Amino acid sequence: MNKIFNAFLLKFTFQRQLGITIALGILVLALFSSVVGSWQANQRVQGNLLEQGLHITESLARQSALALIYVSPDNAAEAAAATLDFPGVVGVEIRDANRRVLLRRGNTDPAEFPLQMKRADGADKNGTTNTAVLDAESQNAWRFVAPVYSQPASSPFQEEAAPELLGTVTVVVSKAELIQMTTGIFVANLTTSFSFALLILLLIRFLTNRMTQPLNQLSSIMGRAEAGESQVRAVLAGPKDIANMAHAFNSMMAVLEERAAEISQLNTDLERRVAERTNELAAANQELESFSYSVSHDLRTPLRAIDGFSRILLEDYAGKLDDEGTRLLNVVRDNTSRMSQLIDDILNFSRTGRLELTFSRIDMEKLAHTVLAELPPEVTGGNLQVEIEAIPPTKGDSAMMHQVFVNLLSNAIKFSRVKETASIKVGAYTGGGETVYYVQDNGAGFDMQYANKLFGVFQRLHGVTEFEGTGIGLAIVKRIVNRHGGRVWAEGEVGKGATFYFALPTPPQQQS
Amino acid sequence: MTNNNGIVEILLVEDNPTDAELAIRSLKKSGLANNLVWVKDGAEALDFLFCKGSYAGRDTGCIPRVILLDLRLPKVDGMEVLRTIKSNDHTKHIPVVVLTSSKEDRDITESYELGVNSFISKPVEFEAFAKTVAELGMYWLLINHPPVITGK
Incomplete structure (x- = not known):
C-alpha cells in the first residue's frame, strides 16, 4: 500500500496527483451526499404517505359502517371508488365481523405481494384498536387496516351504548411513488454533484496549469543554464510565488555569471602573471647559467697563474729565497688550491639546482x-x-x-x-x-x-x-x-x- | 713565430698570456716546444691555418701536428674555430685538443659533436697542469700517428 502510494507520489506529475486526489474526493463526497439526501427525503415522504394512508383508511372505515350494517356492497362502492382515486391507493377491501369479504376493489390479494408481509406495530392480535393501523408492509406496498364500528346514537335521551364492531376495511397503498421520488432525488443529487465535481476539476486543471506551466518553463530554463548556456533568464510570469522563484533564479544566475566572469578574469590575470614570472625565472636562470659558466672559465685562469708563477718562483729562484720566503709562497699556493676547491664546490652546488x-x-x-x-x-x-x-x-x-x-x-x-x-x-x-x-x-x-x-x-x-x-x-x-x-x-x-x-x-x- | 725550417708541430690558441706562458714552459721542459706557434685569438688561428691576413705568405701545405685550442677566445671563439677546422677538407684531419678551464658538460658535448679529438680541462694547480700539458704534447707528437696529408 505504502509502495503504491510512493509510486503515485513519484511517478505522476504534481498536476496529475492533485487532479486524481480531488476527483476521487469529490466522487466519494457526491455519492455520500446523494445517498444521504435521498434517504432523508425518503424518510420524510414515507412519513407523509403513512399518515395519509391512515387517514384514508379511517375515512373509508367511517363511510363503510352503513354498508356493513345493511350488508350492501353497493352502499360502499362509492366510498371505495373515492378511496381508490387517492394517488397511490391500489386496493380496497371491506370485510364483515366474520371476516367475509363484502367488497373488494383493486389489488388487495396477498399473493400479489409475494414478499413476506409483516405485522406493523400498533395492531394487536385481536384487532381491538379504534383507529387505523399500518397492518403490514411489503417491499412495494403498505397495508392499512381499520375497524368499522356502529355509529353511536347522538340522542341525549338514549343511554350511550357501546359501539359494536361491524367489520374491517383494508387499504393497500403502493410505494411506487415513494420509490420513484427517492430515485429521482438520488439521480438529481448525483447529477448535480457530478456536474459540480467536473466544474471543480476543470478549475483545478486550469489553476494547476497556471502554476505548473511556469514551473515547467523555469525548470527547462534551469536545464539550459545547467547545460552551460549563458545569459539565460526566466520570464517573470505566473502566480506570485512562481514569479518570486523565477526572480530568485535570475538573481542567482546573474551572481553566478558575475562570479564566473571574475574567476575567468582572475584566471587570465594569473596565467599572465605566471607567464611573466616564468619569463623572469627563465631570464634569471639564463643569467645564472652564464654567470656560472663565466665563473667556471674565468675564475680558474688567474688562480692557475698565481699558483703557476709561485711555483716557477720556487723552482727558478730557490737559491734567492730563505725558508720564510719559501713558506710564504707555499701559503699562497695552499690558498689558491682552496680557492679552486671552493669554485668547484659552488659550481657543483649550482649544478644540482639546475x-x-x-x-x-x-x-x-x-x-x-x-x-x-x-x-x-x-x-x-x-x-x-x-x-x-x-x-x-x-x-x-x-x-x-x-x-x-x-x-x-x-x-x-x-x-x-x-x-x-x-x-x-x-x-x-x-x-x-x-x-x-x-x-x-x-x-x-x-x-x-x-x-x-x-x-x-x-x-x-x-x-x-x-x-x-x-x-x-x-x-x-x-x-x-x-x-x-x-x-x-x-x-x-x-x-x-x-x-x-x-x-x-x-x-x-x-x-x- | 715560426722557426726557420717552416715546420709547425704545435699550434697553441690561447688568449691568456700567463696560461700560454705556463703551457709553453711545460712543453719546453719536455723538449716539445721547438716548433710551436702561439696565436692569441680565434681569428688569428684561422688566418694562420688558411694562410690569410698576416699569414698570407705562408705555405698552406705546412699544417700543425696538433692544435691546442682554448674555448674562450676574443673575436672568433674556440667553438667556431673548431667548427671551421672540422668542416674544411684541408684541415679536418688535424688533431684538435680543447684545452680549457671549463668543466661544463655542454662544452664537452658540443666539442665532441663538432669532432674534437680530445677534451682536456686545465687543472688549477700548476704541477698537475704542467704534467697534463707535457703528457698531451708527448702523446700527440710522439705516440699518435697522424694521417698522411697530401697538401695541394
Whole structure:
C-alpha cells in the first residue's frame, strides 16, 4: 500500500496527483451526499404517505359502517371508488365481523405481494384498536387496516351504548411513488454533484496549469543554464510565488555569471602573471647559467697563474729565497688550491639546482654499497666498520641520489676518524607516507644548538685544520633531497656521533 | 713565430698570456716546444691555418701536428674555430685538443659533436697542469700517428 502510494507520489506529475486526489474526493463526497439526501427525503415522504394512508383508511372505515350494517356492497362502492382515486391507493377491501369479504376493489390479494408481509406495530392480535393501523408492509406496498364500528346514537335521551364492531376495511397503498421520488432525488443529487465535481476539476486543471506551466518553463530554463548556456533568464510570469522563484533564479544566475566572469578574469590575470614570472625565472636562470659558466672559465685562469708563477718562483729562484720566503709562497699556493676547491664546490652546488631530474627506481641498499666501494682509499682507509642494513628502494634521480650517499658517507667517515674504530651504520624506516634513510656515525658529533646551520652553504662547525672541506656537502644533500620532495635533518652529540636523516616520499606501489 | 725550417708541430690558441706562458714552459721542459706557434685569438688561428691576413705568405701545405685550442677566445671563439677546422677538407684531419678551464658538460658535448679529438680541462694547480700539458704534447707528437696529408 505504502509502495503504491510512493509510486503515485513519484511517478505522476504534481498536476496529475492533485487532479486524481480531488476527483476521487469529490466522487466519494457526491455519492455520500446523494445517498444521504435521498434517504432523508425518503424518510420524510414515507412519513407523509403513512399518515395519509391512515387517514384514508379511517375515512373509508367511517363511510363503510352503513354498508356493513345493511350488508350492501353497493352502499360502499362509492366510498371505495373515492378511496381508490387517492394517488397511490391500489386496493380496497371491506370485510364483515366474520371476516367475509363484502367488497373488494383493486389489488388487495396477498399473493400479489409475494414478499413476506409483516405485522406493523400498533395492531394487536385481536384487532381491538379504534383507529387505523399500518397492518403490514411489503417491499412495494403498505397495508392499512381499520375497524368499522356502529355509529353511536347522538340522542341525549338514549343511554350511550357501546359501539359494536361491524367489520374491517383494508387499504393497500403502493410505494411506487415513494420509490420513484427517492430515485429521482438520488439521480438529481448525483447529477448535480457530478456536474459540480467536473466544474471543480476543470478549475483545478486550469489553476494547476497556471502554476505548473511556469514551473515547467523555469525548470527547462534551469536545464539550459545547467547545460552551460549563458545569459539565460526566466520570464517573470505566473502566480506570485512562481514569479518570486523565477526572480530568485535570475538573481542567482546573474551572481553566478558575475562570479564566473571574475574567476575567468582572475584566471587570465594569473596565467599572465605566471607567464611573466616564468619569463623572469627563465631570464634569471639564463643569467645564472652564464654567470656560472663565466665563473667556471674565468675564475680558474688567474688562480692557475698565481699558483703557476709561485711555483716557477720556487723552482727558478730557490737559491734567492730563505725558508720564510719559501713558506710564504707555499701559503699562497695552499690558498689558491682552496680557492679552486671552493669554485668547484659552488659550481657543483649550482649544478644540482639546475640539472633536470630523471626519475627511476633506485635500489638504495645497492647504491649505498656501490658508493662505499667507490670512495677513494684515503677516505675509507683506517679502522672502519660500515654496516648497511636492508633498506627499501625509492624513486628518484640515481646520479643525484648517488651524490647524497657520497657526501653523507664521506662526511661520516671523515668525522669518525677521531675514534679508534669508526663505526658507521646506514639504515631506514618508513611511516607517514615517507621513507626515512639515515647515516649514523660514532664520530665527532655536533652541538644540537647549531643543528640548523649544518645544511647551509659553506657552513662549517669545525676548523679547516681539524677537518678538511668547504662546507658544501650537506648543502648539496639538502638541495637534492628537497628537489625530490623530501626533507633533511640531523641529530648529534659532541664527541658521541651524529645521525643524518633524509626522508623521501614513499613510492605509491610500496605503500601498504 | 715560426722557426726557420717552416715546420709547425704545435699550434697553441690561447688568449691568456700567463696560461700560454705556463703551457709553453711545460712543453719546453719536455723538449716539445721547438716548433710551436702561439696565436692569441680565434681569428688569428684561422688566418694562420688558411694562410690569410698576416699569414698570407705562408705555405698552406705546412699544417700543425696538433692544435691546442682554448674555448674562450676574443673575436672568433674556440667553438667556431673548431667548427671551421672540422668542416674544411684541408684541415679536418688535424688533431684538435680543447684545452680549457671549463668543466661544463655542454662544452664537452658540443666539442665532441663538432669532432674534437680530445677534451682536456686545465687543472688549477700548476704541477698537475704542467704534467697534463707535457703528457698531451708527448702523446700527440710522439705516440699518435697522424694521417698522411697530401697538401695541394
